[in-house]
Amino acid sequence: MADVTREMSSEQRLQSYYREMLPFALRPLWLDYKELLPPQPKSKAIPYRWSWRDIRPQMMRAGELVSTEEAERRVLMLMNPGLNGLQAITSTLYAGIQLVLPGEIARAHRHSPAALRFIIEATGGYTTVDGERIPMLPGDLVLTPNWTWHDHGNEADTPIIWLDGLDIPLARALESMFFELFGDDAQPLTKPSDSSFFQYGAGGLRPAWQKHSASYSPLLHYPWPQTRATLERLAATTAGGPHDGVILEYTNPVTGGPVMPTMACFAQVLRPGQRTKAHRHTSSAAYHVVEGSGFSMVDGERLEWDAKDVFAVPAWAVHHHENNSSQDAYLFSFTDVPVLAALDLLREAPAA
Numbered sequence: 001m002a003d004v005t006r007e008m009s010s011e012q013r014l015q016s017y018y019r020e021m022l023p024f025a026l027r028p029l030w031l032d033y034k035e036l037l038p039p040q041p042k043s044k045a046i047p048y049r050w051s052w053r054d055i056r057p058q059m060m061r062a063g064e065l066v067s068t069e070e071a072e073r074r075v076l077m078l079m080n081p082g083l084n085g086l087q088a089i090t091s092t093l094y095a096g097i098q099l100v101l102p103g104e105i106a107r108a109h110r111h112s113p114a115a116l117r118f119i120i121e122a123t124g125g126y127t128t129v130d131g132e133r134i135p136m137l138p139g140d141l142v143l144t145p146n147w148t149w150h151d152h153g154n155e156a157d158t159p160i161i162w163l164d165g166l167d168i169p170l171a172r173a174l175e176s177m178f179f180e181l182f183g184d185d186a187q188p189l190t191k192p193s194d195s196s197f198f199q200y201g202a203g204g205l206r207p208a209w210q211k212h213s214a215s216y217s218p219l220l221h222y223p224w225p226q227t228r229a230t231l232e233r234l235a236a237t238t239a240g241g242p243h244d245g246v247i248l249e250y251t252n253p254v255t256g257g258p259v260m261p262t263m264a265c266f267a268q269v270l271r272p273g274q275r276t277k278a279h280r281h282t283s284s285a286a287y288h289v290v291e292g293s294g295f296s297m298v299d300g301e302r303l304e305w306d307a308k309d310v311f312a313v314p315a316w317a318v319h320h321h322e323n324n325s326s327q328d329a330y331l332f333s334f335t336d337v338p339v340l341a342a343l344d345l346l347r348e349a350p351a352a
């Protein structure tokens with residue numbers, strides 16, 4: 001053995017040393033150093049836009065082909081093409097489009113990932129969250145936080161379609177996934193309908209006799225009309241911030257913080273001709289176009305968007321938004337900001 005080693009070049013000796021340690025599940029850090037510690041983030045997720053023109057017919061086809069019973073949830077997932085089949089719109093966030101047809105129920109269950117619903121088309125439909133029925137109308141945001149029971153139903157005569165946002169890729173990376181069926185299709189209604197909104201939705205007022213200590217917002221329903229009216233009022237008098245214009249965060253009314261510990265939600269308006277300044281941040285985001293049209297430049301990709309489209313802005317991608325139309329544009333977005341902030345990993349920088 002000693003003789004053989006003496007005849008080997010130093011490179012060969014190294015290679016043989018690396019092979020030698022393989023069975024011991026060891027590997028030299030110096031081989032992976034650059035891959036492990038790049039100077040700055042480079043997301044595997046790519047900037048991408050899903051057109052409502054493509055999504056909607058595919059979604060309606062699902063309505064013909066599979067029932068809610070068969071599917072558990074009738075959802076088309078928005079698969080980021082950079083993520084190799086990972087069920088994710090960015091590396092940390094999941095997004096999907098869900099359809100519930102008239103008369104259908106998506107049965108009650110709960111899971112450790114947190115979820116949000118942003119309603120796209122509806123004339124009547126509901127999600128019941130921990131015994132409270134929450135009505136769903138276009139533009140509404142409905143929360144189903146970590147481990148809350150939820151079932152969906154449609155009592156109207158038109159389909160209900162919404163955007164699902166979940167922290168699934170994150171929960172999966174942390175290997176903390178739990179799931180449970182309720183048993184019955186629908187949970188019993190144990191609270192007045194929409195009571196979280198009546199208790200906490202007035203803005204600046206909260207029931208003084210209630211002690212809310214959960215990590216998520218006690219307000220589970222953010223109806224669109226008041227969000228839109230607030231944006232419209234603000235846009236009339238201010239251009240808002242440099243990078244996102246007039247943007248509002250949906251808050252936990254008790255803490256003023258994000259709606260859930262893993263995801264933050266935002267609504268913003270871009271006036272005709274408005275162009276935001278480019279920046280980047282370590283949080284990633286999924287955007288949904290509530291109204292209007294325009295485009296976003298994301299790491300050099302021009303993502304043209306129209307009403308009801310969805311687009312992804314990966315972590316650390318330089319981006320700005322532009323409304324090149326003659327109407328106001330309203331965007332809803334959800335991000336992983338609270339996670340990055342809690343872990344001291346949130347960074348933001350103007351475009352280089």
Ligand code: 1HN
Nearest residue numbers: 073075096098150164166168
């Ligand atoms: C889920 O429970 C729902 O309850 C929607 O509507 C989408 C995606 C992954 C895992 C669970 C729902 C989901 C989901």
